[in-house]
Amino acid sequence: MQEINLKALQGEIKAIAATEGNQRTRLINVVRKVQAAYGQVSDPMIDLISEALSMPRIEVEGVVSFYHFLSKRKLGRMPxxxxxxxxxxxxxxxxxxxxxEKAAGIKFGEVTPDELLSLSWTSCIGMSDQEPAALIGGLPFVRLTPEKVFSIIEGLRSGKSPQELVEKLGVGDGNNAHPLVRSMVNNHLQLSGQVLFSSFTNGAALRKAVSLTPEQVIEEVKRSRLRGRGGAGFPTGMKWDFCRKAQGGEHYVFCNADEGEPGTFTDRVLLTEKPELVFEGMTVAGYAIDAEHGILYLRQEYQYLLAYLEDVLEKRRTAGLLGKNCAGKAGFNFDIRIQMGAGAYICGEESALINSTEGRRGDPRDRPPFPVQSGYLGNPTLVNNVETLAAAARVVENGAEWYIVFGSGQSTGTKLLSVSGDCRRPGVYELPMGLPVRMILAVVGAENPQAVQVGGPSGTFIAEKDFDRKICYDDLSTGGALIVFGADRDIMSIVYNFACFFESESCGWCVPCRVGTRLLKAKLEKINQGNGTLRDLAEMEQWGKIMKSTSRCGLGQTAANPELTTLANFRSIYQHRIKEDEYLTGFDLKTAVAEACEATGRYLQDE
Structure with a gap:
């Protein structure tokens, strides 16, 4: 890079950093803006960002290398x-x-000579009900076919923008057609329940909350027995109580909208159709824990909703539902900002999400201390997911007695399920907690399924014998994803896809997860190549248990679930592919050294 260009770039990056107040905690925002402006965050750019924010270069490079949608190499103008x-x-x-590849004239991982297009793989983008799907120029394109692909690439090459192509292909339903969204995504809201997708008056829950004391609000949430909807199921009222009582400086409310679990898309639909309810839940939580600041962490894949969500927030400020003296309550000052992610499944883990919001790599933290004790910038921080906060707003609005009518036992209320795969009616269903899987399969139109993945890859792979088990915290707990597999699907190929996902998304911090995901993937490859033995199955089970008990966070602790639960429920599928030998290496020396032989012109001799 010539010196004159470097000087010009220095001024431009300084200007970008200034838009974020030159704050180190806004590093993610700065590098995202640099990526958007230049199609990359190169080494010279990393140097200049480090200089502009007065922070160590290694921290900037660590962030750039961590997130999927940031790249040191140049991407196309329309990635x-x-x-x-x-x-x-x-x-x-x-x-x-x-x-x-045919339409663009390049392979995945490459950029066209004119730098217009680049092709890259990515993990689930929250569109499992309308696959295949891709992000093109930041916008989701769904229900893709080869014919659509050729039309899209031709349109981009003729100078059309991704938005113009979306308009041509047709926008989706509901607020996907909102002027600030205009997306071709469909909600596929197949069944609205009586809690989250029933009628809601903006401000009703908040006005009810401020008529009570914060302690009374928390007590109402406790009595409802509402539990975290992200999958772990921690009692929501108890979490709020812990955070309110935590010693420290300012308190913060975080809404975790980084749903990266493959097969999950409930947050997408809630944020599209009920954002006011989600923001209301955040504000009620802010009142309950004595917070003045709320942050919604929105995954990069949902950037197409950003302008719309910002508009909703502004309207709430105008209506007196955010800002100073919220809902007319003197002294209750609360506002919300949106923090964009940059592509990392691990940021769905609450401490990793907090690190990301602080401008760091999304590595999970050691616990204790827990975020409610020491979270964002070392302050007590409440992290709930989108559905939990929306449900909490309805609890406060209508009361605990109203809420516990829905669901069963310790699993009260309704649950949003995102259903995809081999069924006639994929989409989002709001159903009472406690329903058996078999009943849900009938509702979604699943005919003769051989398996269901409950909770996404990190959940449980169940066979027909378990279809009478119930979706609840006492049996099959799930963040919402149900993936249905018909009788003709190859379960081993599904498990291998999940193994590749976990290997790719491991943050690499701890050995059990970093190494374990690779070893499990290699074992599956060995079995699929016909070199597997009973010893390999035993080692997979042994390694999976080690990962579950010694990994640092939930990702590593659940990354072996696809192998462990299919070995438990579909063992015959593995047994049909293995050999009786005690040990087979699975290592092909010729293949391993083929590239070196080609480069040197020296080849192995057959024995």
Whole structure:
């Protein structure tokens, strides 16, 4: 890079940093803006960002290398990120990927000579109900076919913008057609329940909350027995109480909208159709724990909703539902900002999400201390997911007695389920907690399924014998994803897809997860190549248990679940592919050294 260009770049990056107040905690925002402006965050750019924010270069490079949508190498002006999830594979991913390569004239991982297009793989983008799907120029393109791909690439080359192509292909339903969204995504809201998707008066829950004391609000949430909807199921009222009582400086409310679990898309629909309810829940939580600041962490894949969500927030400020003296309550000052992610599944873990919001790599933290004790900038921080906060608002509005009528036992209320795969009616269903899987399969139109993945890859792979088990915290707990697999699906290929996902998304901090995900993937490859033995199955089970008990965070602790639960419920599938030998190496020396032989012109001799 010539010196004159470097000086010009220095001024431009300083200007970008200034838009974020030159704050180190806004590093993610700065690098995202640099990526958007230049199509990369190169080494010279990393140097200049480090200088502008007065922070060590290694911290900037660490962030750039961590997040999927940041790249040191140049991407195209219209980058294509094609989702490689298992559901996408089921719905024709192979043919769509081939069409992209043929239409663009490049392979995945490459950029066209004119730098217009680049092709990249990415993990699930929250569109499992309308696969195959891709992000093109930041916008989601769904229900892709080879014919659509050729039309899209032709349109981009003729100078059309991604938004113009979306308009041509047709926008989706509900608020996907809102002037600030205009997305081709469909909600596929198949069944609205009586809690989250019933009628809601903006401000009703907040006005009810401020008529009570914060302690009374927390007590009402406790009595409702509402539990975290992200999958772990921690009692929501108890979490609020811990945070309110925590010693420290300012308190913060975080809404975790980083749903990265493949097969999950409930947050997408809630944020599209009920954002006021979500923001109301955040504000009620802010009142309960004595916070003045709320942060919604929105995954990069949902950037197309950002302008719309910002508009909703501004309207709430105008209506007196955010800002100074919220809902007319003197002294209750609370506002919300949106923090964008940059592509990292691990940021769905609450401490990793907090690190990301502080401008760091999304590495999980050691616990204790827990975020309610020491979270954002070392302050007590409440982290709830989108559905939990929306449900909490309805609890406060209508009362605990109203809420516990829905659901059963310790699993009160309704649950949003995002259903995809082999069924006639994929989409979002709001159903009472405690329903058996078999009943849900009938509702969604799943015919003769051989398996269901409950809770996404980190959840449980169940067979027909377990379809009478119930979706609840006492049996099958789930953040919402149900992926249905028909009788003709190859379970081993699904498990391998999940193994690739976990290997790719491991943050690499701890050995059990970093190494374990690679070892499990290698074992699956060995078995699929016909070199597996009973010893390999035993080692997979042993390694999976080690990962579960010694990994640092939930990702590593659940990354072996696809192998462990299919070995438990579909063992015959593995047994049909292995050999009786005590040990087979699975290592091919010729293949391993083929590249070196080609480079040197020296080849192995057959014995």
């Amino acid at each position: 294509v990120f094609l989702n490689s999830s298992a559901v996408a594979e089921m719905m024709g991913l192979k043919e769509v990927a081939a069409a992209f």
